[in-house]
Amino acid sequence: MLLGIRVPRLRLIVLAVMLLAQVYLYIRFRGAIRASRGSDGFKSLAIRLMGGTMCLLFFLNGYSLFRHVPWVDPPVAAQIGLLYPVAAWNFGSLFSALILFLTRVASRLGRRVVRLQQAQTNYATCGPVNFGRRRFLKAGVGGLATLPMLLSGYGAAYAAKSYDLQELSLPFGRSVRIVQLTDIHAGIYMNRKQMQRYADQVIELQPDLFVLTGDFISNSMAFLPGCVEEMVRVRTRYGTFATLGNHEHLWGKPAEVQAIFRQHQISLLNNTHQLIQTGQGPFALAGIDDLVAGRPDLEAALRGLDPAIPTLLLSHHPEIFPQAAAHGIRLTLSGHYHGGQIKIGLPGMEISMAHFWTPYPEGLYRIHASHLYVSRGIGTTFTPVRLNAPPEVTVFNLT
Numbered sequence: 444m445l446l447g448i449r450v451p452r453l454r455l456i457v458l459a460v461m462l463l464a465q466v467y468l469y470i471r472f473r474g475a476i477r478a479s480r481g482s483d484g485f486k487s488l489a490i491r492l493m494g495g496t497m498c499l500l501f502f503l504n505g506y507s508l509f510r511h512v513p514w515v516d517p518p519v520a521a522q523i524g525l526l527y528p529v530a531a532w533n534f535g536s537l538f539s540a541l542i543l544f545l546t547r548v549a550s551r552l553g554r555r556v557v558r559l560q561q562a563q564t565n566y567a568t569c570g571p572v573n574f575g576r577r578r579f580l581k582a583g584v585g586g587l588a589t590l591p592m593l594l595s596g597y598g599a600a601y602a603a604k605s606y607d608l609q610e611l612s613l614p615f616g617r618s619v620r621i622v623q624l625t626d627i628h629a630g631i632y633m634n635r636k637q638m639q640r641y642a643d644q645v646i647e648l649q650p651d652l653f654v655l656t657g658d659f660i661s662n663s664m665a666f667l668p669g670c671v672e673e674m675v676r677v678r679t680r681y682g683t684f685a686t687l688g689n690h691e692h693l694w695g696k697p698a699e700v701q702a703i704f705r706q707h708q709i710s711l712l713n714n715t716h717q718l719i720q721t722g723q724g725p726f727a728l729a730g731i732d733d734l735v736a737g738r739p740d741l742e743a744a745l746r747g748l749d750p751a752i753p754t755l756l757l758s759h760h761p762e763i764f765p766q767a768a769a770h771g772i773r774l775t776l777s778g779h780y781h782g783g784q785i786k787i788g789l790p791g792m793e794i795s796m797a798h799f800w801t802p803y804p805e806g807l808y809r810i811h812a813s814h815l816y817v818s819r820g821i822g823t824t825f826t827p828v829r830l831n832a833p834p835e836v837t838v839f840n841l842t
Contacts, residue, residue, distance in 0.1 A: 457825060458505055461533055464540035465501050469494055471543055504533040507631070507662075515665055516634050526631055527599045527827065534826040535595030542591070598785070598828035604637075606821060606834035608644075611807065613814055615773050615841035616753035617726045619681075622650040623837045625759070625778030626820025628690070629670040630661030632827035638673040641821055644836055645677045652681040652719070655709075656778045657688025657733065657759030661824065664695040667703055675707045681719050684710045686730035688759040688779065690824075692737055712757060714740040716748060727754040729772075734760035741766055761803035761817045768813035774841070775815045780804045782819030782832035795832070805832070 476489050507529075517526060622645050627633060645653060659670050677683060691700045697713070704711045712730025719726055727748050731739040741756075741763065748754060754772045756763070761777035782805035783795025797804035808815040821834040 454825075461501065461504070461537060464537045465497055467540045467544060468536055469497055500529055500532050503529045514631055515669060516636070517631055522631075527596075530632070530827050531592065531595040531599045534599075534828050535592035538591035538595075539589070594830060595826075595828050598830045599826075606641075606836055607819075608836050608838065609818075610838040610840065611816065612840045612842065613774060614812075615726070615755070617721050617723050617841060619652055619721065619726070619839075619841045620648075620650050621652045621654060621755075621776075621839040621841065622648050622677075623654050623656060623776050623816075623818055623839070624674070624821060625656040625776075625818045626658040626688070626781055626822050626824075627655075627670055628658055628661040628820075628822025628824055629666035630663060630822075633661065633666075633822045635669045635673065638670055641836065642673045642676050648836075648838055650677075650679050650838070652728075653677045653679050653683040654728075654755075654757055654776060655683070655685040656757050656776055656818070657686055658690045658779065658820070658822070658824075659685075659688070659700075660690050660694055661822070662690070662694050664699065667695065667700065671703055671707045671709065675709055681721075682710060684712055684717070684728055684730065684757065686712050686757040686759060687733050687737055689733045689736035692733060697732075697737070712744070714738070714743045716744055716754075718752070725752055727752050728757070729754055730757040731763065734758065734762055739763070741770065745770060745772075761808075761815055762801065764803060764808065764813075764815040765810065767815070768810035772813055774839075775813070776818070776839075777803070777815065778818045778820045780817065780819075781823065781829070782817075782835070784819075784823060784826075784829055784832050786831040788831055793831075 472493055473490050476486050476493070479486070481489075503525075514521075624641060624645065627638065627641075629638060653674075655674060660666050674683065685704060687697060687700065691697060701711050701713070710717060712728065713732050714730070716727050716729035719728055727745075729744040729748075731741055731744050733739065739758070744756070745754070750771055754770075754774075756767050756772045756775040758767075758775060758777050760779050761775070763777075764775050767775045780797035780801060780803075783793070783797040786793055786795040786798075795804065803815060803817050805817050805819050808817070816837065816839070818837045819832055819835040821836070823829060
């Protein structure tokens with residue numbers, strides 16, 4: 444969820460944009476079919492089949508956006524044959540429609556410019572139409588319009604399944620090895636087997652402390668028990684701690700979430716803190732509720748703490764960082780934005796929706812002696828596609 448925008452409203456906006464894209468593609472495809480060779484009966488059948496298929500794909504994707512989908516661990520055949528094709532089509536079609544629309548606008552503007560030039564030079568008639576060039580351009584535009592579909596399929600089938608292992612060394616005042624996972628988004632696109640793989644990776648890293656910074660589920664509480672059961676397999680010296688994200692509020696009830704975490708003996712830090720004793724002295728681990736969907740209270744989370752004790756703060760949203768730095772918190776760990784999830788890399792800059800909406804889309808930030816790290820997380824939302832923003836497991840070697 445983008446800061447300040449409620450997810451149901453945002454999903455309605457996304458659905459409306461998707462609908463416009465589908466309508467525009469249908470109009471363009473219908474025109475192409477009518478202009479093709481073949482009998483009228485065949486063309487009519489092809490148009491009906493195309494329209495019906497597009498409606499079905501749009502309905503299935505819209506249903507997954509707004510309804511609980513408690514299909515725990517769908518079989519591989521369903522994922523390959525149904526779930527991922529639906530997601531790849533609906534995401535890729537947005538950009539395919541945009542490409543076709545922009546090329547149509549550019550073509551019409553180009554023809555208008557040519558007519559104006561001809562009028563100024565007193566050309567009474569146009570030259571002969573180059574049909575070969577026209578076919579070549581149409582083929583090029585068609586190929587360009589299919590590129591988003593290919594990238595979408597790649598992002599869903601491969602890029603979202605590989606992950607980066609990020610390791611950072613930061614000053615903290617205590618020697619602690621921490622592993623962070625965030626934005627798991629357990630659901631039909633993050634099944635039990637995938638979560639098991641991530642938990643196994645954390646176990647191999649042998650952290651002293653394991654932290655989870657919210658958004659454990661995608662859109663159904665049915666997936667939370669399996670998620671927690673996998674995360675609790677990680678055993679560390681100082682334990683496993685978690686804080687809530689916006690999805691726990693939007694698709695569940697905090698009390699129910701807390702009960703599941705309590706049952707599996709994972710400490711949920713919701714506007715509170717816990718002192719952890721080390722050989723070098725104690726440090727504080729604090730956590731706050733989600734900044735937008737919850738009731739965050741940083742003052743309550745820090746109440747009673749000695750300012751001289753190093754403090755680590757868990758917050759699903761990173762926008763708490765200026766306040767955290769003002770309180771002298773040494774390190775804040777966050778997530779939420781998935782590193783943009785769909786990101787375009789340009790020389791000297793990166794572009795994604797997250798990079799427009801927040802000053803903290805991903806990576807390391809610093810205010811004086813305080814640091815913030817925003818992880819890209821391991822799950823996805825809206826679409827299972829990731830491009831140029833791979834999932835992330837983060838290791839912190841604090842000293």
